[in-house]
Amino acid sequence: QKEVEQNSGPLSVPEGAIASLNCTYSDRGSQSFFWYRQYSGKSPELIMFIYSNGDKEDGRFTAQLNKASQYVSLLIRDSQPSDSATYLCAVRSFGNEKLTFGTGTRLTIIP
Amino acid sequence: NAGVTQTPKFQVLKTGQSMTLQCAQDMNHNSMYWYRQDPGMGLRLIYYSASEGTTDKGEVPNGYNVSRLNKREFSLRLESAAPSQTSVYFCASSEGVKVRSYEQYFGPGTRLTVT
Numbered sequence: 001q002k003e004v005e006q007n008s009g010p011l012s013v014p015e016g017a018i019a020s021l022n023c024t025y026s027d028r029g030s031q032s033f034f035w036y037r038q039y040s041g042k043s044p045e046l047i048m049f050i051y052s053n054g055d056k057e058d059g060r061f062t063a064q065l066n067k068a069s070q071y072v073s074l075l076i077r078d079s080q081p082s083d084s085a086t087y088l089c090a091v092r093s094f095g096n097e098k099l100t101f102g103t104g105t106r107l108t109i110i111p
Numbered sequence: 112n113a114g115v116t117q118t119p120k121f122q123v124l125k126t127g128q129s130m131t132l133q134c135a136q137d138m139n140h141n142s143m144y145w146y147r148q149d150p151g152m153g154l155r156l157i158y159y160s161a162s163e164g165t166t167d168k169g170e171v172p173n174g175y176n177v178s179r180l181n182k183r184e185f186s187l188r189l190e191s192a193a194p195s196q197t198s199v200y201f202c203a204s205s206e207g208v209k210v211r212s213y214e215q216y217f218g219p220g221t222r223l224t225v226t
Contacts, residue, residue, distance in 0.1 A: 008151070032213055043201055043217035044154070088154065092213060097142060097161050098169065099215060103153035 003027060004091050006102035015111050019076040023089030023102055026070065033065055033072045034099065036088040044088055048074060079109045113137055115218035117202050123224045124192040132187040132221050134202030141207040143185035144169075144215065145177060147198040154201065160185055161207065192225045199223070 005024045013019040021035075032051045036044035050056045050063040050072065062075040072091075076083055089102040118133045136143065144159040146169075156169030160179040174196060176188045185204075189196060199222050203215040 034213075043220050045217070046214045049214070090154075097159055097167075097207070098156055099213075101154040103151060 003100045004089055004102040006087075006089050006105045008103055009106040010108050011105055012108045012110055013079050015079060015081060015109055017079055019079045019083065019107055019109070021074040021076075021087050021089075021105050021107065023072045023074075024070055025072070025089075025091045025100075027091065027093055027100075028067075028070065029093045030067075030070075030091045031094045032092040033063070034090040034092070035061075035063060035074045036090060036101075038086045038088060038104065040085070076107075081109045081111055083107060084109045115202055115204055115216050117200075117218035117221050119221060120219065121222050123226065124189075125226055126193060128192050129188070129190050130192065130223075131189075132200055132202075132223075133184070134186065134218060135184045136202075136204040136216070137183065138204060138216065139182070140204035140216075141182070142205045143179065144203040144205075145175075145185070145187045146201045146203065147171065147196075148201060148220075149198050157187065157200075192223075194225045197223060197225045 003026050035048040037047050038044040048063040050065045056063045060077045064073045086104040086106045088104045090099040115136045145157040146154045155171050158177040160166045163182045178186045199220050201220050202218040205215045
């Protein structure tokens with residue numbers, strides 16, 4: 001079993017709709033959770049992080065964390081064509097220098 | 112600020128050749144990382160350095176060596192390149208574990224092909 005699992009997609013969402021990206025993790029000691037966006041041929045960039053159960057909102061993005069279910073998600077409201085990218089979920093355990101990344105979900109926003 | 116810079120951007124090697132990938136950051140970060148990214152495999156950690164003078168193995172260290180030259184620079188060396196090392200290599204840096212947000216900033220990547 002992979003430590004961090006994501007559906008590889010592609011996930012196609014109409015422009016203006018809500019895109020929902022999901023991630024599960026296996027290590028119950030995981031403390032911090034990150035969503036990175038990666039455009040084709042570019043490097044990853046951080047868009048959200050969360051470490052408390054519940055929701056965290058930043059503009060059109062909402063990260064949701066459920067530690068009991070070992071599940072973290074990213075919602076993108078009012079999806080735009082510029083949101084088309086691969087979204088990487090990453091997890092860190094307490095005191096650990098390392099991030100463990102999922103394989104990413106490729107999101108396509110259809111105009 | 113340039114952030115994280117990597118050289119070269121592209122490289123083609125023949126099997127058995129050696130090369131060093133260079134990485135530098137100007138954000139005064141303590142921690143630096145080397146990842147490789149392959150299709151369907153995500154980002155996998157090769158080596159990391161939690162502070163100047165220390166290095167540790169990541170998930171896929173075989174065939175690589177690293178040097179944390181100073182706080183700014185972290186190099187990755189392939190002593191005898193193999194086709195399995197064809198990949199995109201990313202360097203990253205962060206302030207370190209004491210910062211909860213723990214954002215890692217990535218360089219632009221090096222696209223390496225080994226024939």
